[in-house]
Amino acid sequence: MRRFYITTPIYYANDAPHVGSAYTTVNADALARWHRLLGDETKFLTGVDEHGQKVADAAEKSGFSPHDWTERMSARFLEAWDALGIQYDDFIRTTEPRHHESVQKFLGTIYDNGYIYKDVYQGLYCVSCEDYYTIESSDQGRCPIHGSDLTEMEEENWFFKLSAFEDRLIEYFDAHPDFVTPETKRNEAYSFLKSGLKDISITRTSISWGVPVPWDERHVFYVWYDALINYLTAIGYGRDDDEVEKWWPSSHHLIGKEIIRFHCVWWPAMCMAAGLEPPSHVHVGGWLLIGGQKLGKTMAANGGLKLTDIAPITLIEEFGVDPLRYYLLRETALGNDGEFSLEGILARYNTDLANNLGNLVARVTTVVNSKCAGVGPAPQLESTLRADAETAISESAAAWQRFAPQSALEATWRLIGSTNAYLEQHAPWKMESGAALDAVMGDALEAIRLVAILSSPAMPGVCDEIWRRIGLDGSPADQILEKSAVWGRYPGGRTVVKGDPLFPRMKSDA
Ligand code: MSP
Numbered sequence: 001m002r003r004f005y006i007t008t009p010i011y012y013a014n015d016a017p018h019v020g021s022a023y024t025t026v027n028a029d030a031l032a033r034w035h036r037l038l039g040d041e042t043k044f045l046t047g048v049d050e051h052g053q054k055v056a057d058a059a060e061k062s063g064f065s066p067h068d069w070t071e072r073m074s075a076r077f078l079e080a081w082d083a084l085g086i087q088y089d090d091f092i093r094t095t096e097p098r099h100h101e102s103v104q105k106f107l108g109t110i111y112d113n114g115y116i117y118k119d120v121y122q123g124l125y126c127v128s129c130e131d132y133y134t135i136e137s138s139d140q141g142r143c144p145i146h147g148s149d150l151t152e153m154e155e156e157n158w159f160f161k162l163s164a165f166e167d168r169l170i171e172y173f174d175a176h177p178d179f180v181t182p183e184t185k186r187n188e189a190y191s192f193l194k195s196g197l198k199d200i201s202i203t204r205t206s207i208s209w210g211v212p213v214p215w216d217e218r219h220v221f222y223v224w225y226d227a228l229i230n231y232l233t234a235i236g237y238g239r240d241d242d243e244v245e246k247w248w249p250s251s252h253h254l255i256g257k258e259i260i261r262f263h264c265v266w267w268p269a270m271c272m273a274a275g276l277e278p279p280s281h282v283h284v285g286g287w288l289l290i291g292g293q294k295l296g297k298t299m300a301a302n303g304g305l306k307l308t309d310i311a312p313i314t315l316i317e318e319f320g321v322d323p324l325r326y327y328l329l330r331e332t333a334l335g336n337d338g339e340f341s342l343e344g345i346l347a348r349y350n351t352d353l354a355n356n357l358g359n360l361v362a363r364v365t366t367v368v369n370s371k372c373a374g375v376g377p378a379p380q381l382e383s384t385l386r387a388d389a390e391t392a393i394s395e396s397a398a399a400w401q402r403f404a405p406q407s408a409l410e411a412t413w414r415l416i417g418s419t420n421a422y423l424e425q426h427a428p429w430k431m432e433s434g435a436a437l438d439a440v441m442g443d444a445l446e447a448i449r450l451v452a453i454l455s456s457p458a459m460p461g462v463c464d465e466i467w468r469r470i471g472l473d474g475s476p477a478d479q480i481l482e483k484s485a486v487w488g489r490y491p492g493g494r495t496v497v498k499g500d501p502l503f504p505r506m507k508s509d510a
Pocket of ligand 1: 008009010011012019020021023024049227228229230254255256257258259285286287288289
């Protein structure tokens with residue numbers, strides 16, 4: 001059986017989730033759902049990064065202990081993901097004992113393998129990035145991403161010999177051209193690699209909120225060093241070798257573009273140092289921007305953006321969960337930056353959902369009720385719609401396969417467009433009841449059935465409802481694509497229900 005292991009970054013638990021975190025999570029969820037449709041054994045991991053100074057500072061600022069703060073924030077993430085219909089198989093919290101165990105085992109192995117040594121770290125640090133800078137890599141002493149002052153640090157730390165892996169990493173990149181996608185991001189990681197790697201400080205004594213270093217309890221691991229290992233914790237590293245063997249190294253890490261270096265350079269090197277294969281794929285997404293600015297928590301603090309106004313739950317209340325998911329997947333190609341706006345969601349809602357999909361389902365269910373006694377006819381085997389449907393199936397399958405949900409949905413919407421055009425051409429609402437009308441309606445119902453399957457990774461709730469309205473049992477998610485996404489499988493003879501509009505039109509002041 002084919003397997004598919006997909007992960008999101010684990011989000012810092014310094015604050016509640018926002019639309020930016022939802023963006024990556026919805027993409028990963030839709031891809032996982034697609035692979036379940038393919039019949040792949042699928043594991044979808046997400047979670048929260050609860051350690052580090054940024055989280056400890058946020059807790060202190062709010063008057064909580066780090067433990068109590070992360071309890072609250074983790075609950076907020078779970079609540080948001082449930083509201084967004086995120087079907088994760090595992091939700092990891094880095095404070096869990098299973099994670100501490102895996103981290104200590106993994107980094108203990110690297111230590112035993114001779115890739116960790118003690119030295120004095122002196123340099124600059126950005127708490128918002130949880131990242132180190134040199135004067136050269138900073139923006140005149142300020143953080144190049146956040147514009148904030150950098151903290152000067154001098155500590156005796158344990159270091160990881162990243163420099164020892166330069167050649168092996170270059171070889172790995174050369175031998176695996178699809179390790180990092182899209183290619184522009186691969187090139188970015190590759191040029192970083194080629195510019196020469198320095199060893200990295202991986203422990204801290206100045207904070208205690210972290211995973212203790214097993215061989216030197218005065219230190220905790222630097223947050224990135226514990227966080228990356230979550231991808232192995234969740235598949236039982238150090239606890240269940242069979243599970244690790246089953247799921248590793250074939251893995252798909254979905255990340256945002258600001259964390260390329262950690263995932264494409266540090267992480268494969270760490271795996272090599274621990275005697276493991278590096279992850280097989282890293283897919284880099286762009287950022288959602290508001291007025292050209294990254295929609296992140298730190299920016300909000302600096303620039304006055306009110307992220308509470310654009311929390312996923314607020315948008316769900318306004319537009320509904322499936323329209324929001326559709327917008328996030330359809331508006332921006334994964335890998336590019338995209339401008340986020342309420343007007344953008346509204347436009348997609350009214351055009352793609354209300355006018356195209358909603359209208360198609362309403363027309364077909366109405367005519368079947370008024371002219372076919374509410375019973376859906378079977379499709380014709382040879383229909384002019386068939387070729388369009390087959391193109392939509394093959395194009396969207398190819399797009400999901402290459403991690404391009406936007407193109408997959410575009411292909412699906414072309415089928416919606418041609419089905420609406422087919423209805424306009426035949427105008428069944430003007431036809432007499434009988435075989436000719438049945439033929440048209442059967443074809444349209446079959447196209448709707450296929451659209452429901454192909455759109456279900458994006459809009460699971462609405463597609464379940466469409467499935468029910470055209471009289472089918474179960475849900476599109478129960479289907480296996482190969483068997484079900486085949487023209488002519490709508491059985492006919494099923495009760496078709498005309499319900500309320502799936503997407504009532506919204507006014508721009510809504
Ligand atoms: N905790 C680290 C990741 C550790 S993974 C081993 C971290 N957390 S984060 O909370 O800052 O989340 C980063 C991820 O959230 C990004 O990589 C990206 O996937 C997502 N996004 C956060 N803001 C975003 C946008 N404005 N737009 C798109 N995605 C965004 O880094």
